[in-house]
Structure formats: C-alpha cells, structure tokens
Amino acid sequence: MTRQPVRSVISSAADALASAGVPSPRVDAELLVAHVLQVDRGRIAFIPFLTGEQGSRLQELVAQRAERVPLQYLTGTALMGEVDLAVGPGVFIPRPETELLYAWALGYLEMCGMHPPVVVDLCAGSGALALAIAHARPDAQVHAVELDKEALPWLQRNAGARQQAGDPAVTLHEADATAPGLLGELAGTVDLVISNPPYVPEGSDVAEEVARHEPRRAVFAGEDGLDVIRPLVRNAARLLRPGGGLAIEHDDSNGAGVIGIVEATKAFREIEQHFDLAGRPRFVSAIRTIGAAE
Ligand SMILES: C[S@@+](CC[C@H](N)C(=O)[O-])C[C@H]1O[C@@H](n2cnc3c(N)ncnc32)[C@H](O)[C@@H]1O
Structure with missing residues (x-):
C-alpha cells in the first residue's frame, strides 16, 4: 500500500465509523489516526501522510471500532x-x-x-x-x-x-x-x-x-x-x-x-x-x- 494523505484517511475512516453507528465517528477517526502515528490528536494536522504500513494498521483498527470494540481497548489507555x-x-x-x-x-x-x-x-x-x-x-x-x-x-x-x-x-x-x-x-x-x-x-x-x-x-x-x-x-x-x-x-x-x-x-x-x-x-x-x- 502506498502512502496516503492524512486528511482523506480521516474522512474515509469517519465515514466508515458513522455507517457502523459509532456515536462520535470523526473524533474516533482522529484519535485512531493519532494512535497509529504515535502523536497527540492535536499534532495530526502537521503530518501530511500515513505510510503504507500505518494505513494498513489504521484499516484494522477502524474495522474493529466498526464492530464497536471500545476506542480505549484499541488505543490501550484510559485516564x-x-x-x-x-x-x-x-x-x-x-x-x-x-x-x-x-x-x-x-x-x-x-x-x-x-x-x-x-x-x-x-x-x-x-x-x-x-x-x-x-x-x-x-x-x-x-x-x-x-x-x-x-x-x-x-x-x-x-x-x-x-x-x-x-x-x-x-x-x-x-x-x-x-x-x-x-x-x-x-x-x-x-x-x-x-x-x-x-x-x-x-x-x-x-x-x-x-x-x-x-x-x-x-x-x-x-x-x-x-x-x-x-x-x-x-x-x-x-x-x-x-x-x-x-x-x-x-x-x-x-x-x-x-x-x-x-x-x-x-x-x-x-x-x-x-x-x-x-x-x-x-x-x-x-x-x-x-x-x-x-
Ligand atoms: C464498574 S467497574 C469499576 C472499576 C474501577 N473502579 C473504575 O472506576 O474504573 C467494577 C469492578 O468491580 C469488580 N467487581 C465486581 N464484583 C466484585 C466483587 N464482588 N468484589 C470485588 N470486585 C468486584 C469488577 O470486576 C470490575 O472490575
């Protein structure tokens, strides 16, 4: 898989989560992208692309979130x-x-x-x-x-x-x-x-x-x-x-x-x-x- 623009990846992840009935699809999409990029959510605007490997990892996480696996089980942390x-x-x-x-x-x-x-x-x-x-x-x-x-x-x-x-x-x-x-x-x-x-x-x-x-x-x-x-x-x-x-x-x-x-x-x-x-x-x-x- 080739590298993908972060913005469009977030949009398609949010669409997939919305179709699955996830209550806050955009926020969850951004948090999953941030998790894959290993940065805070506020930093993703400064990162233009996901590598192919990061894109594949994100796809897996979005599929699990669409199965309503809690976001925190996917990111692995809670506060x-x-x-x-x-x-x-x-x-x-x-x-x-x-x-x-x-x-x-x-x-x-x-x-x-x-x-x-x-x-x-x-x-x-x-x-x-x-x-x-x-x-x-x-x-x-x-x-x-x-x-x-x-x-x-x-x-x-x-x-x-x-x-x-x-x-x-x-x-x-x-x-x-x-x-x-x-x-x-x-x-x-x-x-x-x-x-x-x-x-x-x-x-x-x-x-x-x-x-x-x-x-x-x-x-x-x-x-x-x-x-x-x-x-x-x-x-x-x-x-x-x-x-x-x-x-x-x-x-x-x-x-x-x-x-x-x-x-x-x-x-x-x-x-x-x-x-x-x-x-x-x-x-x-x-x-x-x-x-x-x-
Ligand atoms: C609602 S969770 C809260 C966990 C934690 N206090 C928190 O706020 O995140 C309730 C916890 O109580 C545990 N639990 C249920 N019945 C219990 C019992 N009789 N004695 C001890 N722990 C119990 C569950 O396994 C679960 O971890």
Missing part, C-alpha cells in the same frame, strides 16, 4: 486524574464521570488532615481510583480490592507501572468486596472507602461497546443494580473509623436507593447525593458516625 491506565479486553474502562468521585475523595482527604490516610478502593478494576489517589496523595496507604481474574492482571500491571514511575506501592487484594469479614485486619481504621462498583440493573439498555465487549461482572449487579452495593456498604461501615468518609458511584436511577442503603446501616451521617454535569445523581458520600457498625 483517571493524572494517571494513564492500560486497559484492554477483560477490564472495565474508567469513565470520565468517575472523576467527580475522585475529586470528592481528594477534597475529603485534604479536609480530614490525616497523615498518612488509609484508603480502600472496593471493586478496583484497572486500579483507576486507587492509583490516581496514590499518585495525588503519596502519603496515603492505599488498598485496592478486585475479584475478577481477568481484571486482576490489568490492576497488577497498572500498579507496577505506577510504582516504576515513582508512585508509592498500592496493596492489592484479590477478594470479594461483598464478603463478610473483608480486610478484617483494617476494621475500624480506614479513613476513606471509595467504590465505583458494578451497578447497572440487569436488562438495562447499554451501549453496544459495553454490551458486546466490556466484562458483564464489571457492569451489571442484579435486577435493581444494587446487589453489590448493599453488602459493600456494610463492609465500608465496618472498615471505617469514626469520622471516616465513604463515596460510592451508582446508576442514575438509584440515587434514592443508595441513600436508603447507607441510612439503613445507622452507621453514617452527612449522607449526600452528588450530581454529574448533566444533573444526574452520580454518587453518594457519607461520614462514619461514632458507634458500632451493624
């Missing part, structure tokens, strides 16, 4: 806070909306003034929240809990890469975040529990990328989407010290449901609903009261 994470088949792709919970978590750690704080990320996936916090708060002792055997290698790989980049080690636990007695050695000592667990009600409409390519265990959580959150909140109550913070992301249909679950433990005060930029309920935060966990 949380200031941390780049490796992602691919088998692991959930961190979402921009989770940045809201991450920002709340950093604000809480700043406000509570603990040095060093103990932080537990339940349902850690690629390690997005745990590793972003470890990067932003190198004084923190961060624990990440993940159950899925396919997600764990991604978590280990990302944790290793962050350590190599100079961040402190995060303690990884292959464990069920809903199991009674989880992390018993930390009970009553944790300053912050954060979680973006699986929370979509079974049978909900989800994007084809999610339905066909992301792990089901990462997304769905029973008929009402609360099967993981219910027991996870009980574990959070047991792990947190009095005054410790909790933040859990949830489905936008379940704001009141999650508040009800947190209230029912009688172990929290200042239970608050937080909304995303579109005004949808996105996560709940709460502060552990003094008193025994249920």
Whole structure:
C-alpha cells in the first residue's frame, strides 16, 4: 500500500465509523489516526501522510471500532486524574464521570488532615481510583480490592507501572468486596472507602461497546443494580473509623436507593447525593458516625 494523505484517511475512516453507528465517528477517526502515528490528536494536522504500513494498521483498527470494540481497548489507555491506565479486553474502562468521585475523595482527604490516610478502593478494576489517589496523595496507604481474574492482571500491571514511575506501592487484594469479614485486619481504621462498583440493573439498555465487549461482572449487579452495593456498604461501615468518609458511584436511577442503603446501616451521617454535569445523581458520600457498625 502506498502512502496516503492524512486528511482523506480521516474522512474515509469517519465515514466508515458513522455507517457502523459509532456515536462520535470523526473524533474516533482522529484519535485512531493519532494512535497509529504515535502523536497527540492535536499534532495530526502537521503530518501530511500515513505510510503504507500505518494505513494498513489504521484499516484494522477502524474495522474493529466498526464492530464497536471500545476506542480505549484499541488505543490501550484510559485516564483517571493524572494517571494513564492500560486497559484492554477483560477490564472495565474508567469513565470520565468517575472523576467527580475522585475529586470528592481528594477534597475529603485534604479536609480530614490525616497523615498518612488509609484508603480502600472496593471493586478496583484497572486500579483507576486507587492509583490516581496514590499518585495525588503519596502519603496515603492505599488498598485496592478486585475479584475478577481477568481484571486482576490489568490492576497488577497498572500498579507496577505506577510504582516504576515513582508512585508509592498500592496493596492489592484479590477478594470479594461483598464478603463478610473483608480486610478484617483494617476494621475500624480506614479513613476513606471509595467504590465505583458494578451497578447497572440487569436488562438495562447499554451501549453496544459495553454490551458486546466490556466484562458483564464489571457492569451489571442484579435486577435493581444494587446487589453489590448493599453488602459493600456494610463492609465500608465496618472498615471505617469514626469520622471516616465513604463515596460510592451508582446508576442514575438509584440515587434514592443508595441513600436508603447507607441510612439503613445507622452507621453514617452527612449522607449526600452528588450530581454529574448533566444533573444526574452520580454518587453518594457519607461520614462514619461514632458507634458500632451493624
Ligand atoms: C464498574 S467497574 C469499576 C472499576 C474501577 N473502579 C473504575 O472506576 O474504573 C467494577 C469492578 O468491580 C469488580 N467487581 C465486581 N464484583 C466484585 C466483587 N464482588 N468484589 C470485588 N470486585 C468486584 C469488577 O470486576 C470490575 O472490575
């Protein structure tokens, strides 16, 4: 294959993606071209041609994207806070909306003034929240809990890469975040529990990328989407010290449901609903009261 002008390659890739129903075809075409060229998207305007080899590689990627393989599985990376994470088949792709919970978590750690704080990320996936916090708060002792055997290698790989980049080690636990007695050695000592667990009600409409390519265990959580959150909140109550913070992301249909679950433990005060930029309920935060966990 001969070299091809970048502009026309982008146009035909965007057309192919649009025909396949990809929601943002032009942006995705540009990001795939940037990936093939190994430059930032903003630099592609300065590169006139793709080599024959780059053109072939792009064609393969466009064909996969047209099959609704998530863009991040093709480029291999996703972002949380200031941390780049490796992602691919088998692991959930961190979402921009989770940045809201991450920002709340950093604000809480700043406000509570603990040095060093103990932080537990339940349902850690690629390690997005745990590793972003470890990067932003190198004084923190961060624990990440993940159950899925396919997600764990991604978590280990990302944790290793962050350590190599100079961040402190995060303690990884292959464990069920809903199991009674989880992390018993930390009970009553944790300053912050954060979680973006699986929370979509079974049978909900989800994007084809999610339905066909992301792990089901990462997304769905029973008929009402609360099967993981219910027991996870009980574990959070047991792990947190009095005054410790909790933040859990949830489905936008379940704001009141999650508040009800947190209230029912009688172990929290200042239970608050937080909304995303579109005004949808996105996560709940709460502060552990003094008193025994249920
Ligand atoms: C929605 S993903 C979120 C991953 C990550 N926290 C993020 O924000 O990108 C939920 C993760 O929880 C894991 N998971 C599901 N059930 C679990 C359980 N009972 N215990 C621990 N992890 C679980 C899934 O494998 C998946 O990696």
